[in-house]
Amino acid sequence: MSPLLAVNLGTVKRCRVAVVGAALVVASLLPTSDAQAMGVLKVTSTVTSTVTATMPVLRLTFSAPVKASRLPRLAVRPAVATAWQQIGPNAVQAVVTGQLQPLARYVVGVPGAVRCAARCTFLAVRAHATAVSATPLWEQQLLAELDYLPVTFTPLVDSSDPTQPAAGTFSWAYPHLPTGLVSQWRPGQDNVITTGALMAFQDVHHLATTGVANAATWNALIAAVGARQVDPRPYDYVVVSEGSPENLTLYVAGTAKFHALVNTGISIDPTQTGTYPVYLRFINQIMTGYNPDGSYYADPVTWVSYFHGGDALHQFYRATYGWPQSLGCVEMTMPNAKYVWPYTPIGTLVTVVAS
Numbered sequence: 001m002s003p004l005l006a007v008n009l010g011t012v013k014r015c016r017v018a019v020v021g022a023a024l025v026v027a028s029l030l031p032t033s034d035a036q037a038m039g040v041l042k043v044t045s046t047v048t049s050t051v052t053a054t055m056p057v058l059r060l061t062f063s064a065p066v067k068a069s070r071l072p073r074l075a076v077r078p079a080v081a082t083a084w085q086q087i088g089p090n091a092v093q094a095v096v097t098g099q100l101q102p103l104a105r106y107v108v109g110v111p112g113a114v115r116c117a118a119r120c121t122f123l124a125v126r127a128h129a130t131a132v133s134a135t136p137l138w139e140q141q142l143l144a145e146l147d148y149l150p151v152t153f154t155p156l157v158d159s160s161d162p163t164q165p166a167a168g169t170f171s172w173a174y175p176h177l178p179t180g181l182v183s184q185w186r187p188g189q190d191n192v193i194t195t196g197a198l199m200a201f202q203d204v205h206h207l208a209t210t211g212v213a214n215a216a217t218w219n220a221l222i223a224a225v226g227a228r229q230v231d232p233r234p235y236d237y238v239v240v241s242e243g244s245p246e247n248l249t250l251y252v253a254g255t256a257k258f259h260a261l262v263n264t265g266i267s268i269d270p271t272q273t274g275t276y277p278v279y280l281r282f283i284n285q286i287m288t289g290y291n292p293d294g295s296y297y298a299d300p301v302t303w304v305s306y307f308h309g310g311d312a313l314h315q316f317y318r319a320t321y322g323w324p325q326s327l328g329c330v331e332m333t334m335p336n337a338k339y340v341w342p343y344t345p346i347g348t349l350v351t352v353v354a355s
Contacts, residue, residue, distance in 0.1 A: 039115050039116065039117065040113050040114070040115045040123065041062045041063050041064050041066060041113060041114050041115075041116065042062070042063045042112070042113045043060055043061065043062060043063075043111060043112055043113055043114070044061050044062065044063050044090075045060075045061040046058070046059070046060055046061075046110055047059040048108060048110060048128050048130065056085075056093035056094060056095050057074070057076070057082060057094045057095065057096060057108060057130075058074060058093065058094045058108060058110065059087070059091065059092070059093040059094075060091065060092050060093070060111070061088075061090055061091045062090045062091070062114065063090070064090060065089040065090055066090065066092065066114060066116065066120065067086070068084040068085060068086040068092040069084070069086075070116060070119055070120045071084050071092065071114070071120050071122075072119070072120060072121060072122055074094045074108065074109065075108070075109030075125065076106055076107070076108050076109070077106065077107045078104070078106065080096060080098045080099070080100060080106065081096070081097045081098030082094045082095060082096055082097060082098070083095055083097050100132050101132060101215070101218070101219060101222075102132050102134035102138070102213075102215070102218035102219075102222070104131065104132050104215065105129060105130070105131045106129070106130055106131065106132070107127050107128065107129050107130075108127070108128045108129075108130060109122070109125045109126070109127065109128075110125065110126055110127075110128045111123060111124065111125050112124030112125070112126065134213065134218055135188070136188055136189055136190050136194065137187060137188040139194065139198065139213050139221070140153075140170070140187060140188070140194055141153050141166065141168070142221045142222070142224075142225055143194065143197045143198060143201060143221070144170060145225050146201065146221070146224055146225060146229070146230050146231055147230045147231040147235070148197040148198070148200050148201050148231045148235075148347075149173075149193065149194070149197045149235075150172065150173050150174050150177060150181070150185075150193065150235050150237075150254070151170045151171060151172055151173055151185065152170065152171050152173050153168055153169070153170055154168050154169050154170075154171065155167065155168035156168050156169075170185075170187050172185070173235075173254065174235065174251075174253070174254025174255075175254070176251075176254050176255060176256070177237060177251060177254055178239060178351070180239075180275075180351060180353065181193070181237065181275065181349070181351060184275060192275050192276065192277065192349065193349065195211040195277055196211070196277035196278075196347045196348065196349045197347065198211050198212075198213060198217070198347070199211045199277050199279070199346050199347035200231065200233075200345065200346060200347030200348070201217070201220075201221065201224075201231070201347075202217060202220075202346075202347075203345060203346035203347060204231065204232065204233075205220045205224070207220060209279065209346050209347070211277065211347075233345060234252050234253040235252075235253055235254065236250070236251065236252055236253075236343045236344065236345075236348050237250075237251040237348070237349050237351075238250055238251070238313070238340070238343075238344060238348065238349070238350045238351070239251070239350075239351045239353065240262060240264065240271070240313075240330050240350065240351070240352045240353070241353050241355065242264050242271070242273075242324070242352065242353065242354050242355060243355045244322075244323070245261055245321075245322030245323060246261065246262050246263060246264055246321075246322050246323055246324070247259060247260065247261055247262060247322070248260045248261075248262045248313075248330065248332070248336075248340070250340055250343055252343060257343075258339060258340065258343075260321075260332055260333070260336040260339075260340070261321035261322040261332075261333075261336075262321060262322070262330050262331060262332050263316075263318060263321055263322070263323065263324065263325040263326050263330070263331040264324050264326060264328075264329075264330055264331075264352070265311075265324060265326050265327060265328040265329070266292075266324045266325065266326070266327070267324070268292050269292065269326075269327040269328050270324075270328065271311055271326070271328050271329070271330060271352050272308050272309070272311055272328070272352065273352045273353060273354055274308070274351070274352060275349055275350070275351040275352075276307040276308040276311075276349070276350055276351075277307065277346075277347050277348065277349055277350075278305045278306065278307045278344050278345065278346055278347060278348045278349075278350060279306055279307065279346065280305075280306040280346075281304060281305050281306070281341075281344070281345070281346065282304040283302060283303065283304075283341075284300070284301075284302050284304075285300075285301055285302075285304050285314075286298050286299065286300055286301075287299050287300075287301050287314075287329075289310075289327065291327070292327075299316070301314045301315055301316055302314065302315045302334065302337065302338070303315050303332075303334075303337035303338050303340070303341035304341075305340075305341060305344040305348070305350075307348075307350040308350075309328075310328055310329070311328045311329055311330070311352075312329050312330070313329070313330045313332070313337070313340060313341075313344060313350065314329060314330070314331065314332070314337055315331070315332055315333065315334045315336075315337035315338070316329070316331040316332070317334075318331060321333065330352075
C-alpha cells in the first residue's frame, strides 16, 4: 500500500490506523447534513507523513469539492513554507517549499473541517508531531560530496539543494586501496568507513567526534555542502600487517606513500585485528599499565594515535622492529612515527590484518 493513500472511512468517529511509512488519522466532527447546512465541510480522511522535501506533509479529503487556492496556510512549528496542491475535486495535499533541518521535530496543525466563504478557515485544528528523517544514505551523500569518503557521489539530476537527499550513484574513488577496505563499504548502511569519515568531518568543524550525526552535525553538513567546504585533508588510510616481517603501509589519496617496520602485540596481549577509526591523539604521552609478569610500567612515547581501546600507533624504542613485542600497540621508530602521525588525524581508518 502506498504510504500516502487516502482512505475514506465514512462515519468512523475517531481511530488510528497504522500504515507503512506514515501515520493515518481520520477525523469526523459533524453529520454530513448538519455540517453542510452550517457551511462546514468535514474532513473525511487525513494522511500525515514524516516531514520530507519529497513527500507531502499532509493530505486531506473533504466531504465536498474544495479549491486548494482558497485554503489558509498550513500551520507548522517551527515555521516552514508549504504550498497546497489540488489532487482531486475533494482532495488536496501540502508540500514543503522551504528548507528543512534534518532530525528537527515539527508540529503540524491538522484540521478536522473547513468553513468556506470568500476564503476558507480551518476548524478543529489539532497538533500532529512529526520529525524530519535522516538516513545513512543521505549522510553518505553529503560526506561524499565533501570528499570525506573514499567514494564519489553522482546525482541523477543536478541539484543545488543539500537540504534533501538526491537519487544518484556512488563510485569508488581510489582503485588502488586494498580490497579489504573496499569490501566494507555499504551504501545506505552504517559502516566503519562512514563512521571514520563523519568523525573526520566533526573534527574539522570543531564538533564532538562521536561518529554519530546529531542535529548539530547535520546542520554543519548541510551548511558545508552549501558553502563547498570540502575536506581540507587528503583521504588517508593505514594498514598494519602482522606478517613476517610486521609492517605498516600508509596510503595518502589512494596511493601507497610510506612503508615501515612495526611491532604489534605479543600473544598474551595481541593487537586487535579489524578496521577502526583514530579517535584520540597525542604528541607526547606517558603510557602506564602492567606487564604480563605483574610489574608496573610508565613509558614515555611520542606521536600517538589511538584507534581501538588502548591500541595505538606510536613511537617506542626497541633494538629491532618487525615482530610482536608490544602489549597491543603498533610500535615504530621515532622517525617513522613522526612521519606517519600528521597523516592520522581523527577519523583516519587503521586496518590490522593477521598476515
